[in-house]
Amino acid sequence: GAGVSQTPSNKVTEKGKYVELRCDPISGHTALYWYRQSLGQGPEFLIYFQGTGAADDSGLPNDRFFAVRPEGSVSTLKIQRTERGDSAVYLCASSFQARTGELFFGEGSRLTVL
Amino acid sequence: GQQVMQIPQYQHVQEGEDFTTYCNSSTTLSNIQWYKQRPGGHPVFLIQLVKSGEVKKQKRLTFQFGEAKKNSSLHITATQTTDVGTYFCAGPPGGGNKLTFGTGTQLKVEL
Numbered sequence: 001g002a003g004v005s006q007t008p009s010n011k012v013t014e015k016g017k018y019v020e021l022r023c024d025p026i027s028g029h030t031a032l033y034w035y036r037q038s039l040g041q042g043p044e045f046l047i048y049f050q051g052t053g054a055a056d057d058s059g060l061p062n063d064r065f066f067a068v069r070p071e072g073s074v075s076t077l078k079i080q081r082t083e084r085g086d087s088a089v090y091l092c093a094s095s096f097q098a099r100t101g102e103l104f105f106g107e108g109s110r111l112t113v114l
Numbered sequence: 115g116q117q118v119m120q121i122p123q124y125q126h127v128q129e130g131e132d133f134t135t136y137c138n139s140s141t142t143l144s145n146i147q148w149y150k151q152r153p154g155g156h157p158v159f160l161i162q163l164v165k166s167g168e169v170k171k172q173k174r175l176t177f178q179f180g181e182a183k184k185n186s187s188l189h190i191t192a193t194q195t196t197d198v199g200t201y202f203c204a205g206p207p208g209g210g211n212k213l214t215f216g217t218g219t220q221l222k223v224e225l
Contacts, residue, residue, distance in 0.1 A: 033212070042118075042202050042215035043157060056212050091156060102147060102159040103213065 002026070004106035006092050012112045013082055021077045021109045025094030032075050033103060034067055035091040043091055049075060082113045116141045116207035118216040126222045133190040135219035137203035144206055146179055146186045147213065152199040157215075160188075160201075193223045 005024040013019050025032050030051055035043035045059040052072045060066075064082075069075040079086055089108040095101035117140045127133050137146070145164045149157035161170055163179035163186065170177045176189045186203055200220045204213040 031211070035215075042204075042218045045212045045214060048212050050211070056210065059212070093157075102162060103149075103157075104159070105156040107156050 004092055004094050004104050006090075006106035006109050008109055009107060010110050010112075012114065014114050015082060015084060017082050017113075019079050019082055019111065021079075021090050021092075021111070023075045023077070023092030023094075023106060025073065025075070025092070026096075026104055027073075029094035029096050029104070030072070031095040031097065031101065032069060033093045033095070034075070034077050035093065037089045037091055037108070046077070046090075079111075082111075084113045087111055087113045116205075116214050118203060118205060118214050120201075120203060120216040120219050122219055123217065124220045124222070126224060127193050129194060129223050129225050130192050133193050133197070133221055135188050135201050135203075135221075137186040137188075137216050139184045139205055139207075141207055142183050144183075146183075146203055146205045148177060148186075148188055149202045149204060149215075150199050151202065151218075155199075157202060190221075193221070195223050195225065197221060198223050 007022045032049040034046040037043045047067050048056040049069045064080045067077045089110050091105050091108045093103035093105045095103050120137050147162045148160040151157045161177050166183050167181045168179045174191045178187045200218045202218045203216040207214050
């Protein structure tokens with residue numbers, strides 16, 4: 001597709017479960033970002049990839065959160081032992097050029113932890 | 115860490131009125147970007163400003179980057195119902211690669 005694709009669009013899980021959220025960026029975009037957005041707030045930075053490596057993971061809230069991008073394209077955000085406070089929309093964005101490039105966002109994955 | 119604040123948090127206007135949102139960063143920014151998020155949607159890029167004092171226009175929208183590169187504004191002339199949404203500014207702290215988003219201004223336009 002032409003845009004950033006995220007799956008699932010909606011995920012409901014129980015407290016303590018493990019979840020994976022997938023992001024397929026725009027072809028050719030080397031920079032990939034994960035953000036988290038709670039209701040009424042701006043996107044909160046989680047992690048940034050340049051190619052396959054996590055160039056900046058300073059926004060990950062704790063060690064329950066982990067993200068990979070093994071081949072420099074698709075990325076997976078992994079959340080272990082989910083908590084109710086993890087409920088939010090997880091946004092993925094890609095950019096052709098890091099630092100000065102515009103971000104193209106996907107539709108997001110809405111995570112609800114019961 | 116860097117903080118990016120926007121005011122006002124909410125703004126209700128009558129269609130045809132003007133609207134302005136202000137963005138203030140606690141640190142100097144190498145560039146600033148503006149995004150619009152429609153209700154239920156995802157942020158969509160509007161523009162990027164790089165130079166101190168830069169002003170750019172897109173039809174009814176005027177964007178300005180402050181001389182000190184710590185603040186910015188977005189002005190919409192003669193709002194329309196299609197302008198409804200939340201407007202975010204975003205900038206890279208310390209010239210890094212991640213964008214820190216502002217708190218956003220939610221605009222509602224009434225007929």
